[in-house]
Amino acid sequence: MFRITLPDGSVREVAPGTTPADIAAAIGPGLAKAALAARVDGELRDIGRPFEGDAQLALVTAKDEKDALELARHDFAHILAEAVQNLFPGTQITFGPATDDGFYYDFAPKDRPFTEEDLPAIEAEMRKIIGKNEPLIREVWSRQQLIDRWTRQGETFKAEWARELPEGEELTVYRAGKGEDAWLDMCRGPHLASTGKVDPNAFKLTRVSGAYWRGDQKNAMLSRIYGTGWLNKKQLDEHMMRLEEAAKRDHRKLGQEMDLFHLQQEAHGSVFWHPNGYVIYRALEDYMRRAVNAAGSREVKTPQVMDARQWEQSGHWGKYRENMFVIPDETPNIEDEGPMVSEDVQWMALKPMNCPAHILIFKQGIKSYRDLPLRLVENGCCHRNEPHGALHGLMRVRQFTQDDGHIFCREDQIVDEVQDFCQLADRVYKDFGFTYSIKLALRPENRFGTEEMWDQAEAELRDAVVRAGMATEEYGWEELPGEGAFYAPKLEWHLTDAIGRTWQVGTIQSDRVLPERLDASYVAEDGERHRPVMLHRAIFGSYERFIGILIEHFAGKLPTWLAPTQAVVATIVSDADDYAKEVARKLQAVGIRVETDLRNEKINYKVREHSVAKVPNLLVVGKREAEEGTVALRVLGSQGQQMLSLDEAVARLVAEATPPDLA
Template sequence: MFRITLPDGSVREVAPGTTPADIAAAIGPGLAKAAIAARVDGELRDIMRPFEGDSQLALVTSKDEKDALELVRHDYAHILAEAVQSLFPGTQITFGPSTDDGFYYDFAPKDRPFTEEDLPAIEAEMRKIIAADQPLIREVWSRADLIARWQTEGESFKAEWAQELPEGEELTVYRAGKGEDAWLDMCRGPHLASTGKVDPNAFKLTRVSGAYWRGDQKNAMLSRIYGTGWLNKKQLEEHLTRLEEAAKRDHRKLGQEMDLFHLQQEAHGSVFWHPQGFVIWRQLEAYMRRAIDDAGYLEVKTPQVMDARQWEQSGHWGKYRENMFVIPDEVPNTEDEGPIVSDDAQWMALKPMNCPAHVLIFRQGIKSYRDLPLRLYENGCCHRNEPHGALHGLMRVRQFTQDDAHIFCREDQIVEEVQAFCKLADRIYRDFGFKYSIKLALRPEKRFGSEADWDKAENELRDAVVRAGLATEEYGWEELPGEGAFYAPKLEWHLTDAIGRTWQVGTIQSDRVLPERLDASYVGEDGERHRPVMLHRAIFGSYERFIGILIEHFAGKLPVWLAPTQAVVATIVSDADDYAKQVAAKLQAAGIRVETDLRNEKINYKVREHSVAKVPNLLVVGKREAEEGTVALRQLGSERQQFMPLDEAVALLTGDATAPDLK
């Protein structure tokens, strides 16, 4: 008999072959109907999978939304694959994971790539499969049998993947239906008990794109079908509404309308900032400089290109080499066939991050324990060779600038420094009107450093957040096993925007690995050499991405202090041109970024144009205003027009146009 311990501490003795579903049924019919999966010794499993020994059991229902969504989205992906193979015989299947808001599956079509015109028919077939309520049965196969099955069925991609899995690893498949003709897919699981457990009205296929097999552009091009999946129709409708709102807020669309920036193939993955957009950048840069000056940071500037041996020593060459832009020495070819790379070329690389360069600054001269903490800050331009398909406007680029800093400190200073950073980040995010959650990303499977060092680093970060009063439900405190960097655990700040999306931006990492690898040291109070601990930290993350988030969060209606043009003085008649210039001069003298619009156009046309450009304040002047020394003020988003003396308008606008006080 197996002893199964429930969350309340009670124990049930069951015979081998018993499943979590059996226990749910024994507890009561309501739970038997509600239970969709189980956590057995902490692992999410099928509700129909038998126990294998004494276990801790927690039954999962749809109220456990995170687990439930992952399960239904995984099921939708399998149902999608079965539907595609039913409609398009000869199509090969590859991978189909769940995502943050849905699922996708990659296919190798037999005849032609799939298009969005195929989606309605595929959706209809998926609903037939759901209505059939096919049982989803987990099976364990031998490696040889599974490879033979895939090869026999012409599933070359699945066969290739099965061949590369480690010898002795348990290979599982899920059978949809019963009998030899049932649809089969190789999958770790878990899944719901049957296809009918998902809601046929809670999913929608959204788009089709190309994707390379295993993400490598040297491999075959596949057709990827995306979908969104939820627990019920209401959740789906709410999500589709959010997507509509997100489309209106798309920073690429608004960036064009507001004349902020553009992207083009000649510099794929890098941004061309226009004058209006660069005003936003400069305001953020000035704001952040005030923040770091107040917090005791010293600003530095480091080279863009560094010797590859430096990246080898730091460990980045082995971990990030494929994402680095590498520059070899070139030797002229004697046959005038162009440059060639010599065998003994000295390899250089554009920096993908700033941390090794900051260590080199720290190593200049002898550092004493009295010099610590040393906080080095850089608006550091970095380059990463991101795949073409991953690039997305300002959100993911190849050239970006980080608000990057590294704090070199003693062991006894770590918690205090992390706590101070938590308070700084809190103040800054609140200035922009963001709510956030904090998560602790713990050690990954592949990592540098000793277990003792990882224990210390994780506990220090955890302790600092507790002391800062942020490890609470209010701040969404959560620990993420396996998601730390290869050299350090990290705290992550996840901002929530105006339409409920989350963006991971700020981080702080407690690193003992890089100072060791790059031989950073200081002289302690005992006169001996000691290693500093290096805290990697950023708040914006990157200027490009943070600006993209701000544009979408505010739907282009940026806070007045960030708006590229804070006011436009527009004339109704040409007789008011001279007065408009006087108004603009007075606003400019008060520190307001102002332009005049003296064009011979109707005032309604001017109002519409500046509204589209998201100018927060429009001051309309005509002959009457010129005679009386007044203005008609129209503020973005308001239908009301306010008439007031010019001095009153200047005072009103000056207050809104001032950046937040960091003191």
């Protein structure tokens, strides 16, 4: 008999062959109906998978939303693949994971790539499969069985993947339905008990795109079908409303309407900042400069191009080589193949990050323990050769500028420095109206450094957040196994915007690896040379991406201190032109970015036009306002207007246009 311990501490003795579904049924019919899956000794499993010995059991229901959504989305992906093969015989399947808000599946169509016109028919077929309530049956196969099956069915992509799986390992497949003709896919699982466990009204196929097999552009191009999936129709409807709102806030659309920036093929992946957009950029740069200066940092500037051997020594060459822009040093002929660093050709690379250059500054001259902490910051321009398909407006570009910084400190200074950074990041994000959560990304499988170094670094970051009072549910504190950088664990700040989306921006990393690899040292109190610890930190992450996030967060209605044009003085009649110019001069004199609109157009037309451009303040003046020395103030987003004296209006705009105080 197996001893199964439930969350309340009670123990049930069951015979071999018993499943979590059996225990749910024994507890009661309500739980039997509600149970979707099980956590057995912490591992998420199928509800119908038998126990293999004594175990801790927690039954998963729709109330366990994270697990339930992942299961449902995984099922939707399999149902999508089955539907496509039903409708388009000869289509080969590859893989289809769950995503943060849905699922996708990659296909190799027999005749033509899929298009969005195919989606309604595929959705209808998916609902038929859900309606059949086909059991999803887990089976264990050998590697050779899988290879034979996929080869026999002409599934060349699946067969290729199966051939690379370990010899002798038992692998799992899931069968939808019963019998030899049942639809089959290779999958680790888990899944719900049957296709009917998902809500047929809680999913929608959203788009089709191309995707290379295994993400390699040298491989075959596949058709990827995306969908969004939820537990019920209410969740789906709420999500679709969020998508509709997100489309209205799309920074690319608003960037065009507000004349902020553009992108074009001649500089694919890099931003052309227009005057309006560069005002925002410079305002953020000035803001961040005040913030880091107040925190005791010193600004530096480092070269764009550095010798490739520096990147080899740092370890970045092995991790980022394929994403780096590489150029020869005074060599006219570039070979396509061969080593990137050789005796014949000296190679240089555009920097993808700033950290090695900051170590080179640190190494200039002898540093004493009294010089630490040394806080260096740089608005550093970086280049990464991102794939074309990954580029997305300002959110992912090839050339970007980081608000980058590195703190070189002693072991005894680490926790204090990280705690201070947590508090600085808190002030910055609150200035922009964001709430956020903090995550600790722990050691990845592929990493440099000893276990002791990683133990210490992770403990220091954790301790700093605890001391800052932020390792709490209020701050969404969570630890993420395996998601650290190859050289250091990191704290991550995940912002939540006005419509509930999250964006990972700021980080701080506790690094003992790069100072070792690049031979950075200081003279300690004992007269010996010691390695400093290097804290990599950023708050915005990159200016480009942060501006994109801000545009969408505020739906283009930026705070007055950030707005490219902070006020427009618009006339009702031409008799007020001279007064409008006088109002503009007074505003300019106190630093307000102001324009006049003296065109012979109706005032309602002017109001609409400047509203589309997201000008926060419109000062309307006519003959009466000129005579009385007043203005009619219209604030963006409000319906009415407020009559103010000119002095009152100036004082109000000065207050709104003053950046947050970071003292």
